[in-house]
Amino acid sequence: MPYEWTPKPPHTTPDWSLSLWPYRSLLRRDFVLFMGATATIITLPLLTVLGTAVLWALLPFFAIMFTGLWYALNLSYKRGEVLEELHVTAQVAQLIRHNPKGPRQDWQANRYWVTVHLHPKGGPVENYITLRGGDREVEIGAFLDAAERLALYDDLKRALRV
Structure with missing residues (x-):
């Protein structure tokens, strides 16, 4: 409880x-692990297009998604204090x-x-x-x-x- x-x-x-x-289902320690795993999962598909122009076309979308996820989770923590x-x-x-x-x-x-x-x-x-x-x-x-x-x-x- x-x-x-x-x-x-x-x-x-x-x-x-x-x-x-x-109640907090995602602790701060787990938040760091989750964001690290998300960054790793995002990076893996980008390795296949490394050295091509496609990388530069996809990179902004992955960066926006990662930043948005970080911001939303951080905002949730602050509202729950x-x-x-x-x-x-x-x-x-x-x-x-x-x-x-x-x-x-x-x-x-x-x-x-x-x-x-x-x-x-x-x-x-x-x-x-x-x-x-x-x-x-x-x-x-x-x-x-x-x-x-x-x-x-x-x-x-x-x-x-x-």
Whole structure:
């Protein structure tokens, strides 16, 4: 799961933290390997036309394709640099969202009044989770998939009862 509890559940104290981040199927190390393999695969057909004018006709298209692939994957990584941190003490619950671009978003409420809500169909994504406390309702874990959000909902319900 792309989230981590501190300390690990079950929570015996009312003080705990939860960190959430988007799932990454292609790690940075694998990105380098993938791009290296792609460059090798692109180069092999060019070896057959080495020393001819055809090489110069094909080379720009291969370079554009490789650059476009690198740019798209790099852009995907930058957009996915989201981190949500939920810190709960005996008195306060605080959610901090670190966005890839833009300001940090904070939400804070009295822990006693914080409730977690699951919206199976009504939200922007399936199994949408919100925290309600004070005068605001905020989303949590919208970047997780539907099954992960269901598991997170159950975990949050249990954790907020302590």
